Amino acid sequence: MALESCKTIALEGVIGHIVDIEANIGAGLPGIHVVGRTDTAINESRQRIKTAIINSQLAWPKTKIVVSLSPASLPKSGAHFDLPLAVAILLAGMKAQDEQLAADGYATWGTESFAEKTANTLFLGELGLDGSLKPVPGILSAMVAAPKQGYHTIVIPPGNAGEAQLVEDTRVLVAHNLREVFEWLRGNRHLKTPEHIPAPQRNQTLDxxxxxxxxxxxxxxxxxxxxxxxxxxxxxxxxxxxxxxxxxxxxxxxxxxxxxxxxxxxxxxxxxxxxxxxxxxxxxxxxxxxxxxxxxxxxxxxxxxxxxxxxxxxxxxxxxxxxxxxxxxxxxxxxxxxxxxxxxxxxxxxxxxxxxxxxxxxxxxxxxxxxxxxxxxxxxxxxxxxxxxxxxxxxxxxxxxxxxxxxxxxxxxxxxxxxxxxxxxxxxxxxxxxxxxxxxxxxxxxxMPSTYLRRHCAADESAMALMGAYLAEGQLSQRGVDRCLKLAWTLCDLEGEDIPNLDHIARALNLRGEGF
The missing domain is CATH 3.40.50.300 (P-loop containing nucleotide triphosphate hydrolases)
Structure with a gap:
């Protein structure tokens, strides 16, 4: 039996939660079983991951594979689980080979060094059948959540490199395919950071x-x-x-x-x-x-x-x-x-x-x-x-x-x-x-909080008296008074004045309109 793990992120809205992916290689009929409250995208990824590993010229374990995603109570969804699932299976498969090689008296792969890299690294990416990594949604939310939970390295697809530059306190590594990730884990290559990759932005053309x-x-x-x-x-x-x-x-x-x-x-x-x-x-x-x-x-x-x-x-x-x-x-x-x-x-x-x-x-x-x-x-x-x-x-x-x-x-x-x-x-x-x-x-x-505005940043006396009259006559609600005061402050700021006066309040009342 060989057990290995790696980490990724599950998203709840824009909040990211660390997920521990454990893969176990053991005796049993060949096949892969994924447990841990997963959605259809994860359940359907099994054949995609197997094909990607084989097409990357990497070894697929020819025995029973059980993969657990914990915490089990957290719902997990999205194709970004492809890469961490593949990494966990590859590490467990290599550990199983190490155990067999050690039992036969041969030199091993040394999977202990792999575990050192995966311990503080998050993996996100969707796998193509050829092993290529495709962009996934939610990268920024994952990057914001990672350092808060003690993870400062994240491996992502090149299609997400542009948006990843917005977060500075996380070390971002870009991998183009599964083989590159595997070679990086072995220490045979370096993964590049996305600092030199420009990100597309929306152009403002209307005037x-x-x-x-x-x-x-x-x-x-x-x-x-x-x-x-x-x-x-x-x-x-x-x-x-x-x-x-x-x-x-x-x-x-x-x-x-x-x-x-x-x-x-x-x-x-x-x-x-x-x-x-x-x-x-x-x-x-x-x-x-x-x-x-x-x-x-x-x-x-x-x-x-x-x-x-x-x-x-x-x-x-x-x-x-x-x-x-x-x-x-x-x-x-x-x-x-x-x-x-x-x-x-x-x-x-x-x-x-x-x-x-x-x-x-x-x-x-x-x-x-x-x-x-x-x-x-x-x-x-x-x-x-x-x-x-x-x-x-x-x-x-x-x-x-x-x-x-x-x-x-x-x-x-x-x-x-x-x-x-x-x-x-x-x-x-x-x-x-x-x-x-x-x-x-x-x-x-x-x-601005309305209560603070009235108490500490009111308009001058005549302006407040005018709004009081409108309020007494039922032409303004309490919320309407607050919003008129905020409007008056904006008019005051546009004109560079220090405090809203009667003219500002009158214009604010006019902007609110009575015909609507």
């Missing part, structure tokens, strides 16, 4: 300079970008709702390293392997999306939904009037908590979901800009956006009404995104410095 007119709408979007405020746009077809929304990432600051790691890890789990998310992502699902598509779901290890893919970026819901009310209402918890919790049997999987919500809709079903030209029945026009509930509306900081009459024919002298982005970045810097002086790690005003 506000391409939009003619709509200056009031552009200013409202600038305010939304500077403070991270949620936005609703209502206007007829052709008024520029989708064009304006698609250009919001072009004026948002570049993601920090920590944000890039978070966003890239989520997109990697969703299947965008090898791509670095360095800029704010823009996610625009179709209006027919379901609740699992929005929040995440699926069997095994649930996939992230649109709200998590938009983490650190923008979630744009076009044709919001066509989205189910139940689906839209499910946004309320992520908007407040900044995360999505997916309940599964005996476990809960959490995905981050701190995003800027942008919604767009027509004024009515016939989309007439002028109510006098509307052919809808009065009741239909009045209840057209009833799927957007009051609590969700209250969480939207800015309600913007667009008109096609605000557009012009030519785009000369229109501000470029780079110019607007400078003002947005300056406003965010002012906000970050202010909140940092209060001991808060916050970069934009929309993320």
């Amino acid at each position: 506000f300079a391409d939009i003619a007119g709509q200056h009031e709408a552009k200013f409202a979007i600038e305010v939304a970008a500077a403070g991270g405020h949620h936005l609703m746009m209502i206007g007829p077809p052709g008024s520029g709702k989708s064009m304006l929304a698609a250009r919001i990432p072009s004026i948002l600051p570049k993601l920090s390293t920590a944000q890039a790691v978070e966003s890239t890890a989520i997109h990697s789990i969703a299947g965008s392997m090898g791509e670095i998310i360095a800029h704010a992502p823009f996610i625009s699902p179709h209006a027919s999306l379901s609740r699992p598509a929005l929040l995440g779901g699926g069997s095994g290890n649930p996939r992230p939904g649109a709200v998590s893919l938009a983490h650190n970026g923008v979630l744009f819901l076009d044709e919001a009037s066509e989205i189910s009310a139940a689906v839209l209402d499910s946004l309320r918890a992520p908007l407040e908590d900044g995360e999505v919790r997916l309940a599964r049997a005996q476990r809960e999987i959490t995905y981050p979901a701190r995003f800027q919500l942008v919604m767009a809709a027509n004024p009515c079903r016939c989309a007439a800009e002028d109510s006098s030209k509307c052919v809808c029945r009065p009741q239909v026009r009045q209840t057209y956006l009833r799927n957007i509930s009051g609590p969700l509306r209250d969480r939207l900081d800015i309600a913007l009404e667009l008109t096609s009459q605000a557009a012009v024919l030519h785009t000369e002298d229109e501000e470029a995104s780079s110019t607007i982005a400078q003002r947005v970045a300056l406003a965010r810097d002012r906000a970050a410095l202010r909140w940092q002086s209060h001991g808060l790690d916050i970069t934009h005003n929309a993320a």
Whole structure:
């Protein structure tokens, strides 16, 4: 009997857990048996692993193989288990050969040196039938989890090398095939690090300079970008709702390293392997999306939904009037908590979901800009956006009404995104410095705790009195007061003022809108 092991990672959302893979070579009918709460992808990998080992000119044990993945209570899924399973089987097979050679009086392979390398190394990769290593999702989550649990070396496929460069406290080794890993374990070759491998990034090609007119709408979007405020746009077809929304990432600051790691890890789990998310992502699902598509779901290890893919970026819901009310209402918890919790049997999987919500809709079903030209029945026009509930509306900081009459024919002298982005970045810097002086790690005003804002960072006396009057008359809710105050701080930061005044509050109330 010969027993050997190696380590890999199992993912629960973006959280990685160390998995110990033990392979035992013993007496019995030839075959491989895998145990340890595995999914279909792992169970179906047995013939793939055997073929990959044989095609790599390595020895496949011609006896009974039992492979155990522990902890047994942890669900395990994904093709990235291929490589560690193959490594554990190869090591156990060599140890069995050593035992036989030692019994016959011959020199052995010396598998003790192999165990020294595998003890502190994680292996991840999908095997092709020729033994090549293919990229797998979730590499970044594994790399973030590894050093926290005492593992500082990880072997990955070349297709994941680009995103692996984002994590600095882990030694990354790139192997092109199973044979290279085996020779590295034997000490006959070195595996390269991915420092010289460039990673693809998403290009930003849209610019506000391409939009003619709509200056009031552009200013409202600038305010939304500077403070991270949620936005609703209502206007007829052709008024520029989708064009304006698609250009919001072009004026948002570049993601920090920590944000890039978070966003890239989520997109990697969703299947965008090898791509670095360095800029704010823009996610625009179709209006027919379901609740699992929005929040995440699926069997095994649930996939992230649109709200998590938009983490650190923008979630744009076009044709919001066509989205189910139940689906839209499910946004309320992520908007407040900044995360999505997916309940599964005996476990809960959490995905981050701190995003800027942008919604767009027509004024009515016939989309007439002028109510006098509307052919809808009065009741239909009045209840057209009833799927957007009051609590969700209250969480939207800015309600913007667009008109096609605000557009012009030519785009000369229109501000470029780079110019607007400078003002947005300056406003965010002012906000970050202010909140940092209060001991808060916050970069934009929309993320401020409301209770702290009222108690320590209120507007001037006349401005607070105006909001008090609106609150007393029922035109503002308590949440509305908080969001108006945050909007006023953003206007204040854009203008370089020290404290919001009556004008800032009045403009914030106007941006929130009363017709929506």
